[in-house]
Amino acid sequence: MTVIAVVNRKGGSGKSTLATHIAAYLASLGEDVMLGDVDRLQSSRLWLSLRGAEQAKIHGWSIDEDKFARPPAGVRQVVLDTPGGFHGFSLMKVSMHADAIVIPLTPGVFDRMAAAESIKELRSFPRVATGKCRLVCVGMRVDGRTGQATELAAWAQSQDIPLLGCIRMAQAYARCMERGLSLFDFPSTKVEQYLTDWEVLKNWLDEVLSAAPAAPGSHLTQSERLGQGSSKVGMSYPVVRNSLA
Numbered sequence: 001m002t003v004i005a006v007v008n009r010k011g012g013s014g015k016s017t018l019a020t021h022i023a024a025y026l027a028s029l030g031e032d033v034m035l036g037d038v039d040r041l042q043s044s045r046l047w048l049s050l051r052g053a054e055q056a057k058i059h060g061w062s063i064d065e066d067k068f069a070r071p072p073a074g075v076r077q078v079v080l081d082t083p084g085g086f087h088g089f090s091l092m093k094v095s096m097h098a099d100a101i102v103i104p105l106t107p108g109v110f111d112r113m114a115a116a117e118s119i120k121e122l123r124s125f126p127r128v129a130t131g132k133c134r135l136v137c138v139g140m141r142v143d144g145r146t147g148q149a150t151e152l153a154a155w156a157q158s159q160d161i162p163l164l165g166c167i168r169m170a171q172a173y174a175r176c177m178e179r180g181l182s183l184f185d186f187p188s189t190k191v192e193q194y195l196t197d198w199e200v201l202k203n204w205l206d207e208v209l210s211a212a213p214a215a216p217g218s219h220l221t222q223s224e225r226l227g228q229g230s231s232k233v234g235m236s237y238p239v240v241r242n243s244l245a
């Protein structure tokens with residue numbers, strides 16, 4: 001079983017959008033996926049309820065924030081959405097079961113400060129500190145016409161955390177959320193302009209799924225290495241022009 005949690009104490013940073021897309025990507029690979037929602041608002045659960053039967057199947061798992069326990073046996077892949085303000089003992093319990101934690105990172109100084117707090121707290125947990133639970137971040141709602149991607153890449157480098165790409169700001173994501181869909185439910189030719197933003201994250205997910213559980217002090221995956229040389233990753237973003245009105 002692989003457990004991937006999406007965490008950032010900043011509300012509205014894109015956790016549910018990222019969690020649902022990760023779950024849908026894994027489902028599109030034919031994986032048996034469970035999307036767990038620790039959030040009292042249950043955004044991911046609502047998204048699942050809107051999802052048509054013709055879409056790749058994702059199982060739901062509603063979890064009480066204070067009573068998070070080991071995911072049900074027999075499930076192969078688990079993706080966990082968490083609420084804004086999630087920290088402390090509840091977050092530590094999630095980290096005890098997670099193989100990887102993805103932090104969505106929105107541009108803006110207060111957003112970066114909140115993300116830094118989350119990263120600091122997560123690194124104080126043994127499973128993260130020993131490298132058994134991987135920690136990466138992904139830029140969200142990035143305007144490709146600005147220097148936001150470069151700023152996020154520099155910030156990630158200063159935090160010593162791999163940045164696995166920047167997801168551009170696009171109405172397509174809000175529309176997907178409203179319909180229980182993700183980009184990965186469309187023919188790739190229809191959404192290819194957006195899919196380029198997901199390349200590094202998708203490669204990383206493939207690596208995480210195929211990797212044996214990370215050993216203490218284990219090496220970075222290829223995608224994490226690429227993401228850690230943030231100047232290399234950052235280079236590709238400013239040239240991505242947001243073609244959406």
Ligand SMILES: Nc1ncnc2c1ncn2[C@@H]1O[C@H](COP(=O)(O)OP(=O)(O)OP(=O)(O)O)[C@@H](O)[C@H]1O
Binds near residue numbers: 140169
């Ligand atoms: N790449 C994007 N482009 C445009 N809008 C986006 C993008 N990603 C997310 N959004 C929108 O931003 C808002 C917040 O996203 P989301 O609900 O995923 O955040 P969240 O971190 O789960 O919020 P909360 O902390 O309230 O649970 C939503 O309206 C969503 O549709």
Ligand SMILES: [Mg+2]
Binds near residue numbers: 016043084
């Ligand atoms: Mg949410």
